[in-house]
Amino acid sequence: MNEEMLKNQAKEEIPYKIYLTENEMPKAWYNVRADMKTKPAPLLNPATLKPMTFDELRHVFCDELVRQELDDTTAFFPIPEEVFNFYKMYRPSPLVRAYFLEKALGTPAKIYYKFEGNNTSGSHKLNSAIAQAYYAKKQGLKGVTTETGAGQWGTALSMACAFFGLDCHVFMVKCSYEQKPFRREVMRTYGASVTPSPSETTEAGRRILAEFPGTSGSLGCAISEAVEAAVGAEGYRYVLGSVLSQVLLHQSIIGLETKAALEKYNVKADVIIGCAGGGSNLGGLISPFMGEKLRGEADYRFIAVEPASCPSLTRGRYAYDFCDTGKVCPLSKMYTLGSSFIPSANHAGGLRYHGMSSILSELYHEGLMEAVSVEQTEVFAAAREFARTEGILPAPESSHAIRAAMDEALRCKASGKAETIVFGLTGTGYFDMTAYQKFNDGKMSDFIPTDADLAEGFAKLPQVD
Amino acid sequence: MNEEMLKNQAKEEIPYKIYLTENEMPKAWYNVRADMKTKPAPLLNPATLKPMTFDELRHVFCDELVRQELDDTTAFFPIPEEVFNFYKMYRPSPLVRAYFLEKALGTPAKIYYKFEGNNTSGSHKLNSAIAQAYYAKKQGLKGVTTETGAGQWGTALSMACAFFGLDCHVFMVKCSYEQKPFRREVMRTYGASVTPSPSETTEAGRRILAEFPGTSGSLGCAISEAVEAAVGAEGYRYVLGSVLSQVLLHQSIIGLETKAALEKYNVKADVIIGCAGGGSNLGGLISPFMGEKLRGEADYRFIAVEPASCPSLTRGRYAYDFCDTGKVCPLSKMYTLGSSFIPSANHAGGLRYHGMSSILSELYHEGLMEAVSVEQTEVFAAAREFARTEGILPAPESSHAIRAAMDEALRCKASGKAETIVFGLTGTGYFDMTAYQKFNDGKMSDFIPTDADLAEGFAKLPQVD
Numbered sequence: 043m044n045e046e047m048l049k050n051q052a053k054e055e056i057p058y059k060i061y062l063t064e065n066e067m068p069k070a071w072y073n074v075r076a077d078m079k080t081k082p083a084p085l086l087n088p089a090t091l092k093p094m095t096f097d098e099l100r101h102v103f104c105d106e107l108v109r110q111e112l113d114d115t116t117a118f119f120p121i122p123e124e125v126f127n128f129y130k131m132y133r134p135s136p137l138v139r140a141y142f143l144e145k146a147l148g149t150p151a152k153i154y155y156k157f158e159g160n161n162t163s164g165s166h167k168l169n170s171a172i173a174q175a176y177y178a179k180k181q182g183l184k185g186v187t188t189e190t191g192a193g194q195w196g197t198a199l200s201m202a203c204a205f206f207g208l209d210c211h212v213f214m215v216k217c218s219y220e221q222k223p224f225r226r227e228v229m230r231t232y233g234a235s236v237t238p239s240p241s242e243t244t245e246a247g248r249r250i251l252a253e254f255p256g257t258s259g260s261l262g263c264a265i266s267e268a269v270e271a272a273v274g275a276e277g278y279r280y281v282l283g284s285v286l287s288q289v290l291l292h293q294s295i296i297g298l299e300t301k302a303a304l305e306k307y308n309v310k311a312d313v314i315i316g317c318a319g320g321g322s323n324l325g326g327l328i329s330p331f332m333g334e335k336l337r338g339e340a341d342y343r344f345i346a347v348e349p350a351s352c353p354s355l356t357r358g359r360y361a362y363d364f365c366d367t368g369k370v371c372p373l374s375k376m377y378t379l380g381s382s383f384i385p386s387a388n389h390a391g392g393l394r395y396h397g398m399s400s401i402l403s404e405l406y407h408e409g410l411m412e413a414v415s416v417e418q419t420e421v422f423a424a425a426r427e428f429a430r431t432e433g434i435l436p437a438p439e440s441s442h443a444i445r446a447a448m449d450e451a452l453r454c455k456a457s458g459k460a461e462t463i464v465f466g467l468t469g470t471g472y473f474d475m476t477a478y479q480k481f482n483d484g485k486m487s488d489f490i491p492t493d494a495d496l497a498e499g500f501a502k503l504p505q506v507d
Numbered sequence: 508m509n510e511e512m513l514k515n516q517a518k519e520e521i522p523y524k525i526y527l528t529e530n531e532m533p534k535a536w537y538n539v540r541a542d543m544k545t546k547p548a549p550l551l552n553p554a555t556l557k558p559m560t561f562d563e564l565r566h567v568f569c570d571e572l573v574r575q576e577l578d579d580t581t582a583f584f585p586i587p588e589e590v591f592n593f594y595k596m597y598r599p600s601p602l603v604r605a606y607f608l609e610k611a612l613g614t615p616a617k618i619y620y621k622f623e624g625n626n627t628s629g630s631h632k633l634n635s636a637i638a639q640a641y642y643a644k645k646q647g648l649k650g651v652t653t654e655t656g657a658g659q660w661g662t663a664l665s666m667a668c669a670f671f672g673l674d675c676h677v678f679m680v681k682c683s684y685e686q687k688p689f690r691r692e693v694m695r696t697y698g699a700s701v702t703p704s705p706s707e708t709t710e711a712g713r714r715i716l717a718e719f720p721g722t723s724g725s726l727g728c729a730i731s732e733a734v735e736a737a738v739g740a741e742g743y744r745y746v747l748g749s750v751l752s753q754v755l756l757h758q759s760i761i762g763l764e765t766k767a768a769l770e771k772y773n774v775k776a777d778v779i780i781g782c783a784g785g786g787s788n789l790g791g792l793i794s795p796f797m798g799e800k801l802r803g804e805a806d807y808r809f810i811a812v813e814p815a816s817c818p819s820l821t822r823g824r825y826a827y828d829f830c831d832t833g834k835v836c837p838l839s840k841m842y843t844l845g846s847s848f849i850p851s852a853n854h855a856g857g858l859r860y861h862g863m864s865s866i867l868s869e870l871y872h873e874g875l876m877e878a879v880s881v882e883q884t885e886v887f888a889a890a891r892e893f894a895r896t897e898g899i900l901p902a903p904e905s906s907h908a909i910r911a912a913m914d915e916a917l918r919c920k921a922s923g924k925a926e927t928i929v930f931g932l933t934g935t936g937y938f939d940m941t942a943y944q945k946f947n948d949g950k951m952s953d954f955i956p957t958d959a960d961l962a963e964g965f966a967k968l969p970q971v972d
Binding site for chain 2: 434475
């Protein structure tokens with residue numbers, strides 16, 4: 043057989059969707075920090091500027107989650123049986139070969155995507171939500187509180203809490219609460235109580251309402267309310283859906299499954315791409331591959347894709363900053379635009395966080411990962427083309443990765459290289475049709491912050507180093 | 508090993524989700540009419556009361572689809588390669604073992620469901636849409652027209668037409684167009700043009716608007732407009748998402764996959780349950796099992812589940828009736844409530860059709876299938892319990908089958924029998940949160956038509972027999 047025939051044979055053998063069997067599902071999460079020579083900088087107590095201790099953190103988070111957060115040496119954490127059984131309801135997720143997209147682009151590249159949207163939360167968020175709810179239940183807690191913006195994390199946590207019989211209190215950014223009544227209603231169907239934030243139910247909320255009577259809320263404010271509600275109630279803890287190292291640990295299930303699926307068919311990825319807001323899906327997807335790279339076993343290109351309107355990696359500073367706008371959370375060293383940064387109102391969808399996971403920040407700082415930023419009109423153009431060729435209507439967030447994957451595939455077309463591109467398709471866009479409508483009507487525009495805009499945020503960074 | 512141990516071993520061997528491989532996917536659709544001793548009564552021309560001919564039907568439908576519609580003797584129709592490749596993007600769909608639901612109900616029954624909601628149309632409708640679009644493309648047509656109520660069929664057809672590069676014109680019932688802007692927007696994203704019906708673009712629409720200026724539309728009116736738009740335009744045909752025998756043929760993929768998945772694990776179903784509006788998903792699910800029953804190879808109970816507010820099988824007449832309210836379509840012999848019947852305004856979701864597939868009607872008439880009706884408050888209660896235990900937020904339509912499956916499982920609990928129950932979970936409820944909200948707020952009520960209500964519809968049945 044000549045090379046062409048071999049190529050064709052290989053192509054025929056790979057199905058459209060690679061599913062692992064239950065027996066092939068990963069039994070432990072992978073903690074990439076264990077293989078990092080330079081560990082991510084520790085969380086600092088903003089009052090003392092000393093690393094946060096277990097005892098300081100356990101008032102806010104469940105004990106086991108604090109242990110996971112602080113552990114940067116243990117490589118594998120076994121997935122508890124109850125969590126594993128829940129995973130079996132919606133995992134393994136398919137690794138899809140984008141045959142139709144390849145054909146539409148006319149590229150020699152082989153494109154794969156790990157599709158995490160086939161569950162009711164509509165995204166990968168459920169992977170960590172069920173773990174966090176499990177540890178809360180195991181600790182004998184009554185319930186958890188959290189914030190949600192677009193609503194994916196709140197939905198995932200509601201599902202997880204319904205499963206373990208935990209109270210779930212979600213502070214939902216007010217404008218989102220009003221614009222996305224369906225998201226709110228899914229959470230209520232799962233038994234969660236949903237409060238528009240800022241609210242009169244917390245001191246933080248009342249203070250903000252007094253100062254800005256007509257405010258439509260922000261994620262930073264909702265975090266402050268959720269933390270206050272948890273700390274002030276017996277038997278409650280606060281949980282978070284991204285940014286933290288514990289969340290990247292749980293999300294490593296994405297990368298572990300992807301790696302197992304590729305190995306099953308003897309495929310070696312060249313480029314691995316994910317969208318990046320706080321970093322949970324990207325970190326989860328690339329972790330096991332990055333582990334190989336860190337150990338010198340294999341090489342890959344990793345690309346983080348962020349919105350041009352919220353460019354924390356590509357234009358941010360690598361510095362200690364507050365994790366929240368309300369400055370009630372610890373300081374984290376990360377690429378940041380400043381905790382007061384809020385993306386332009388014309389930015390659709392998520393990926394609005396001002397900072398980035400400390401793990402990804404360190405990896406990027408060391409040059410182990412690349413980052414690109416893309417504008418939203420080109421993101422939605424990619425989303426629509428993907429929907430029409432691959433049959434899945436993607437979330438705006440996920441479409442950032444689609445855009446970058448298509449650009450890489452077109453680069454391959456120009457160079458004639460048949461590279462293997464893998465990207466994370468984190469979720470579906472069923473609750474984002476207002477943004478699609480704007481795009482379909484030709485009314486979507488781009489907004490890129492100026493250097494002067496960003497300088498404002500940098501000027502307010504806390505003085506730590 | 509004793510019996511208990513054997514049972515446990517068997518249980519462990521069956522995964523939460525059974526996926527067929529691509530190679531195990533059915534290669535041909537199954538036409539249950541081939542095995543029926545008494546064939547479904549033919550469609551009649553309302554003017555002549557004679558069976559509709561190929562030449563009469565081909566002005567409205569694609570040639571190949573007319574052939575499939577009229578063929579009641581060929582058992583298998585090969586699935587065209589292009590359709591099969593499209594199927595591979597979202598099929599095979601999983602056959603899920605409802606371990607958690609079984610546990611929550613405390614039933615010895617084994618419950619399986621075939622989940623058809625994991626695609627962007629959110630339901631099984633795509634199985635027929637892609638076939639119908641393919642035949643239209645193959646015939647060299649420019650495009651197709653159709654109507655949609657809740658929007659699942661319109662979405663599925665938009666996706667199929669985008670894939671084959673066909674024009675797609677959807678007449679969407681006006682109240683639905685206004686209440687479900689997201690559904691409309693998904694269709695537009697796939698390039699379909701969506702017109703609220705009744706509209707000024709057709710004679711039928713203008714006539715209805717003149718007569719009822721403030722009308723919010725009906726499926727019957729939208730059908731009339733879609734048929735007129737197709738017949739009046741060069742290179743266009745009309746397509747329909749349920750009721751017709753060709754649609755049940757395409758939907759047999761559901762049952763064929765279910766049967767293959769059960770056989771893979773040596774499982775024999777006792778009861779097979781599906782919701783029934785026009786009958787497309789139920790007919791598709793049960794067809795291959797019914798074939799076995801008709802050929803005397805195996806026995807099963809089949810249960811059609813319909814809304815108490817639209818009880819065509821349980822309370823309708825088996826008679827010739829118009830397929831549409833506007834009386835532009837042929838007459839079909841079926842269980843019907845009369846073509847003027849419209850379910851109470853408080854009925855949420857689909858399953859609103861006044862009649863039933865002629866195939867299912869004949870099978871029911873012969874006592875080969877049972878039917879039950881359920882009220883919507885108990886349907887939504889089942890939906891919520893299912894969402895919380897199995898992690899999938901079901902469509903209101905699908906939840907009729909869930910309700911009946913849970914009732915059967917509770918019957919098994921009372922009798923101690925460990926029967927195997929299989930039901931069709933046709934779709935997800937992400938676009939139906941307005942109905943869920945009503946239920947969550949305790950504002951949902953039931954409405955069952957009186958005998959006098961139904962007598963009105965029966966009085967208007969055409970005199971044929």
